[in-house]
Every structure is written in C-alpha cells, then in structure tokens.
Amino acid sequence: MKPRAISDRVLAGGAIDWDRRLFDSLIPLPDGTSYNAYLVQGSEKSALLDTVDPTKRDELMSQLAGIERIDFVISHHAEQDHSGAIPDVLAKYPQAKVVASTKAKGMLLDLLEGISEDRVITVEDGEELSLGDKTLRFVYMPWVHWPETMITYLLQDRILFTCDLFGSHLATSDLYADEARVYEPAKRYYAEIMMPFRRAIARHLERVRQIAPAVIAPSHGPVYRRPAFIIDAYDEWVSAPPRNRVIVPYITMHGSTARMVEHFVGALMERGVEVEQFNLASADIGKLAVSLVDAATIAVGTPTVLGGPHPTVLAAAQLAAVLNPKLRFAAVFGSYGWGGKAAEQVAAIVERADIEILAPVLCKGIPREADFVALESLAETIAVKHREQGFA
C-alpha cells in the first residue's frame, strides 16, 4: 500500500491487516484491522505519528524508503500494535527522537527492544512542537485505554490524530469512513477496548469537542471527514441511558437450560423487551460485547458443573464485568442436578454498586410448569423495572 494524502504534506500510511483474526489472543477480528501511521512534513521538520504492529514493520519501512528525513516519531500509545516498529524507524533515521508522554517513556523502554533512553523526549499536556509551517499540539488522554495515552492536533490542518480513540478494527481500502459500514466495527471496538474506561472517555469527549477538529485520523480503521459522526456515536455509547434490552448469554449441556432460555426469551418478548441471546458454546464474544453497550439487563443461563457455573459461563460473566457496561440489573437462571452454588458465583462476578441482582430461577433437572412460571415472573420483574427506569 502506498501512503495517501489526507492534507497538504500529511500522508496516511501504515498497514492493512486483512488476515488478522484475533487480538490480544482474546478479541475476535472478523473484519481484520489496520495500523495507521501518519507522516506530517513541515517546512523544517518531519514527524511520523505512530508506527505499526511488528508483524507489519517491513510494509512501513518500504513506505519510508523514499523519505529522507524524519525528525520525530510521535508515540501516542506504547502498545506494540502502534509502537512495534519504532526501533526500525530509529535505526533508519539516527537523528530522529521519539516524542511521548512522560508516562509513556518508561513503558516504551520496558516494552521495546533496541530503543535507548536518550532517543525519547517527553512532552506535557498541551505542549506544542513546531515542524516549521506545521505545529503539533499534544493532548493527554489517559485511560483510552492505557494510562499513558495522548493524542495530537495538527493546528494548521485541523486534523486530530487519536490513535486508539475512535478507532475500528476494520480492514478496508477506504481511506475515509463509509459511515454506514464503519459504525458496527467502531462500536465493537468501543465495546471491547474503550467501554471499561467510559467515565474517563466522557471527560475526554468534551476536550475533543472543544478542539473542534475538521478531521479525525485514528490509528485503526478509516479516517473520519465528519468528526461529529464518531463523536456523537461515542457520546451515545458512553452516556445515553441503557435501552429496554436484555442480554442472555448461556450454556446448555443436556438441553434443560436451553429450554429455560427459550421460555424466558419468549416471555420477555411478549412484554415488549428486546432480547439478544448468545449460546456461549459458539458465540462471538465481540458480538456479546457490542450487545452489552446498550443493554439494561444481563440474564445469565448456566447449568451446574462440579458445584458451580459452567466454566464457559464464568469466563463470559468475567468479561461482562470487566467491560463495565451500563447494565442496571442482572439475573441468573439454569438447571442443576443435585445442588451447587452456580447462581451465587455468577452473581458475585457481575455484582457492582449500581447493578441490582434479581432473584435467580433455578430448577432441578428438566424445567417444569412451576419453573416456567418463575421465569415468566422474572421477565415481568425486568419489564416493570425497565419501565420504571424509563428505558426506551
């Protein structure tokens, strides 16, 4: 891929990773991803903003083959998918310095090989760096999604380079966002990466609005020519009240819990509640994460295994808890053979000060009439609570 201009002497390069299917050995990437690096050439100095994942270093270096001078490598974020090729760039340009936040410096030295302390200079929040006729202003954005993160505003061109913030795991030949196409990958990215820090992000969104950029250029996915599209979407994901929606992740071993799911989901639908159910034996956990962005309630279905919840359910409950969605209610239901603590253990994982844990519905063996009535009662409780809270 050849770098493409997004403004006068501002080039978008890096690498499109069409084939990557897993991030952090955890997050599914159904649409691949990209690692965007931007070159800003001022009248006196040049800066490279972020690099690429180490697996794509050759692609970045071939893009830089005809670039004689780079004075600064701006490292917004120390994670290796953006910092991984910094040592290669420093080796090619012996005069170049890495520019990072004070917290990022130590992290870069910890995480990368072939980078010495004297090659890294630090900048403070709001500090500016002149490239001649172009000026970079650095804005600290801690906890999107690491503590050291900063973003860069190119004053003359009004381009805000936001690294992970506003990114999407989307491999596409589109330089600029097709808004209908990017919405879901961007929401998935938010859910998986940013949602745990949504309170910090709510504050940062205010600063981004004050900056009023003309263009937002993230380091994953396409560039936004209409910043309001992604800023407004983030506002809704971060701050809007949850919807009248229940997420039902479950596992079934011999069909009893599945029968409970079927009845419970039907009872919710009859009461006008939106539902998304996920059989965790085959579910895409990224889709589960996206569904949690707007949901008011999670209702977890689990059989009892060795006295506790099914281990796959435990892992999903743990994920739902650390993603920190806007959930207000949680419930557990399922079938057991002779006893156990499945409901208590799941509830303990998802418990949070602002989440009400509803009474569980557990049945012994195959669910029977009384169990279905109990599930209907749970569905009614949820529907009433959603109405009382005004969830649309």
Ligand code: FEO
């Ligand atoms: Fe895309 Fe947190 O790195």
